[in-house]
Amino acid sequence: xxxxxxxxxxxxxxxxxxxLLGRTINHVKAVDGITFDVxxxxxxxIVGESGCGKSTTGRAILRLDEPTxxxxxxxxxxxxxxxxxxxxxxxxxxxxxxxxxxxxxxPRQTVRQILEEAxxxxxxxxxxxxxKKIADLMEVVGLGAxxxxxxxxEFSGGQRQRIGIxxxxxxxPKLIIADEAVSALDVSIQAQVINLMKxxxxxxxxxxxFISHDLGVxxxxxxxxxxxxxxxxxxxxxxxxIFDNPHHPYTKALLSAIxxxxxxxxxxxxxxxxxxxxxxxxxQGCRFHTRCPFATERCxxxxxxxxxxxxxxxxxxxxxxxMEEIKNGTHQVE
Ligand code: SF4
Ligand code: MG
Numbered sequence: 557x558x559x560x561x562x563x564x565x566x567x568x569x570x571x572x573x574x575x576l577l578g579r580t581i582n583h584v585k586a587v588d589g590i591t592f593d594v595x596x597x598x599x600x601x602i603v604g605e606s607g608c609g610k611s612t613t614g615r616a617i618l619r620l621d622e623p624t625x626x627x628x629x630x631x632x633x634x635x636x637x638x639x640x641x642x643x644x645x646x647x648x649x650x651x652x653x654x655x656x657x658x659x660x661x662x663p664r665q666t667v668r669q670i671l672e673e674a675x676x677x678x679x680x681x682x683x684x685x686x687x688k689k690i691a692d693l694m695e696v697v698g699l700g701a702x703x704x705x706x707x708x709x710e711f712s713g714g715q716r717q718r719i720g721i722x723x724x725x726x727x728x729p730k731l732i733i734a735d736e737a738v739s740a741l742d743v744s745i746q747a748q749v750i751n752l753m754k755x756x757x758x759x760x761x762x763x764x765x766f767i768s769h770d771l772g773v774x775x776x777x778x779x780x781x782x783x784x785x786x787x788x789x790x791x792x793x794x795x796x797x798i799f800d801n802p803h804h805p806y807t808k809a810l811l812s813a814i815x816x817x818x819x820x821x822x823x824x825x826x827x828x829x830x831x832x833x834x835x836x837x838x839x840q841g842c843r844f845h846t847r848c849p850f851a852t853e854r855c856x857x858x859x860x861x862x863x864x865x866x867x868x869x870x871x872x873x874x875x876x877x878x879m880e881e882i883k884n885g886t887h888q889v890e
Pocket of ligand 2: 736
């Protein structure tokens with residue numbers, strides 16, 4: 557399959573103003589040089605604790621916030637070179653679903669009006685076909701055409717998320733970025749919405765970039781997983797590699813925090829201490845060194861590059877100096 561999205565060395569620094577003159581005195585390095593591809597038809601998840609830069613990455617790709625530096629190529633086109641106007645047109649192909657669909661829809665509009673508006677802005681179908689398209693969309697997301705004239709507040713959280721999905725789907729996108737799209741829902745409703753998303757992916761040839769802090773959900777939906785820490789990618793690989801054979805201590809720590817049925821898997825538990833440091837002045841060297849039980853002097857001075865892991869599948873990469881040594885038990889912490 558071909559790459560649909562290519563992100564290269566993406567950076568997002570937010571200025572911090574201060575002093576009497578309100579000058580920029582520092583930056584929050586929310587995303588600090590990340591590179592990854594998303595292939596057509598796959599689901600790539602970005603996981604990490606809050607503040608790791610995963611939402612910022614999604615917003616930068618969509619240019620909801622203009623990225624500070626880097627490249628974003630979508631379907632062969634340089635997104636960052638588009639004028640604001642052309643970017644708005646491009647949003648037809650890149651849609652987003654947020655955690656709270658209610659926040660991004662007008663509560664005084666019926667679902668029909670919400671969908672009408674989306675169809676009109678992107679001019680997806682001729683006016684006389686809109687009613688049919690809306691009825692189809694309502695069926696496709698499992699709400700039923702008869703519900704189109706109700707207001708958002710008349711629906712449950714899970715149903716509202718289906719409205720959000722219908723709206724995203726209405727413009728026939730290629731990529732959907734889902735930012736904590738099911739995080740606010742009850743577990744059983746989460747499963748229903750994820751199953752719907754998977755079904756729609758098959759039916760409409762969709763590609764997903766799925767942003768979530770919830771590893772259980774990520775395990776369910778992903779083909780590949782990107783783990784971020786303090787604005788950097790620390791590990792990337794297919795789902796099996798990440799969940800069954802994690803190599804970066806941070807990935808292991810994240811996985812250690814979720815209960816596993818297999819007690820053998822617990823032997824590699826890494827417990828996280830302390831909080832995520834500030835992204836204003838991230839730690840020198842490896843950003844994880846302040847919390848990593850394997851840190852050495854080298855980690856405090858030298859930032860590890862994202863690289864292929866010896867003996868692992870092609871494309872399973874990590875950013876830690878000692879992944880192989882930690883795995884085979886020869887790593888020495890001085
Ligand atoms: Fe830990 Fe060092 Fe690896 Fe960073 S480079 S994750 S501090 S062992
Ligand atoms: Mg977020």
